[in-house]
Amino acid sequence: MPASHRTRHALRYLPVLPAVVLLLVFLAGPVLWAFHASLTNAGLTGRHARNPDWVGLENYQRLFQDPVFPLSLALTLLFVAGSAILGQNVLGLALAVLMRRARPVVSATVGTAVVAAWVLPEIVAAFAAYAFFSRDGTLNQLLGSVGVAGTDWLYAVPMAAVVLANVWRGTAFSMLVYRSALGGVPGELTEAAQMDGAGAWQRLALITLPVIRGSIATNLMLVTLQTLAVFTLIWVMTGGGPATGSTTLPVLAYQEAFKFGDIGYGTAVASVLILIGAVFGAVYLRLLREQRP
Template sequence: MKKKQSGLLEEAKKSVLLMPSVLLLLVFFVTPILLTVYYSFTNLALSGENARQLKFIGLSNYFTMFKDRTVRISITNTLVFLLGSLIGQQVLGFIIALNMRNKNRVFRGIVGPIFLAGWIMPEVVVALCCSTFFGDSGTLNQIFSFFHLPQVEFLFAIPMLTVILANIWHGTAFSMMNFQSALDGVPADIEEAARVDGAGPFQTMIRIVLPCIKNTIATNTMLNTLSTLGVFGLIYMMTGGGPGTKTLTLPIFMYRQAFISQQLGYGTAISMILLVIGIVLSVFYTRIMRND
């Protein structure tokens, strides 16, 4: 009986200690989500009659949204931007981590910070650097001119590819650090045994190394997915969603509707698409890790 009471007392103490964390979670995470969901069913606006009289309008915002061709374009652009960024960041980050593997501390101490420089920069700074590099009179076109190659208007001819490359440069270091840590944990004796059995470098990579770090790959993909879905400043500063709608992603379209057109209710309805995409992909990645 005393042991049971003692156990209950310990559980009560743990619950009390967790209360501040739970309260902060409710205030700064759960409550904003619930308010966003609620406002997406209202006529909330920044100015005008709707700003003075908040009304519940049901699924009206969603009906308008799914009839809007621009919404479909922004969803497509978001998925293209997401896929391109994920492939680039994952592959490039893995290649860099693989080449830094088993290198001495001096080499890793020099190379690592070089790649980290792009990651620690704010999106606005990255956008300014990349705009200067890819601009009509930018560094890359100056290099083309030096070698007598035709110049390219990157931000107008291939804007989506340009912002994807900028985001890859910005986020590759995060993947590099995750893969570097995972590769350092792969047992060297297993790889050595595979080589003794006649496995080549490619077979060792496919059959030994990648299976050992598959959970890291899935986790890194999930984290990069969630961060890439929310990219706003980089694209907005480089192209503003243009030219036309070529780089118009959901965060930019949501900003336009909520703060430029001042239709906050419609803007929050658009944000729900991002939330749903993030949830679906997170569940997908989690199931992959569980199945493994």
């Protein structure tokens, strides 16, 4: 290949060079540091904060011997499945479908109400959810007004409370993705199916969903990875409790690293979380490749 041609070929990638550099500095750098720190006994304070010792896989051996870790892993997967894969994804699609069929005023009102929760700062949304589910909160006040006894939801069913709060907080994103995707469904396909006698559910299952399957895979990937990293909502609502009843992996990593000062062990937990996210991402990317014609 002539030198001039190689130069022109290389210049084609010049515009993306700043983005690559930023990814390396702000994404790859911290990830590599986390993996390195997980192989040491780095501490938040004391001698090991300045001069940590190399311990190899000792933190990971300790991790899989810790009775809290499998519970945190199970709670994390439950949180992702309940609030992202089923909650935000399914509810977002349902709202998008219903809003396309509703009157403009109804569609605008519902859309504004759903998006309002999404645009709130995360800490504000977390305190609002806490105020709703707490013992003296809005939910118990509403139940009491109709003669139903309330309970301390954040103590009795902490994971159900944080799952519902995250669905409320994040459904708007899925709704917007699916509203855009539904706009690309050819109208002649649904009209032809309707003329052939297909009902609403049949048109949805046999025409709409196959046409937007690429958007479904994309949305699933984005909301799953976002939900894996949720920390503030859970920490404000339950603090990971009661006991370890809502201690997902991000909460566990925070507690070990900053509450107990064991940075090495905390980053080992975070590294496992990174690997889980990579597995989910690889699965969804494979699904996206399969959608290509």
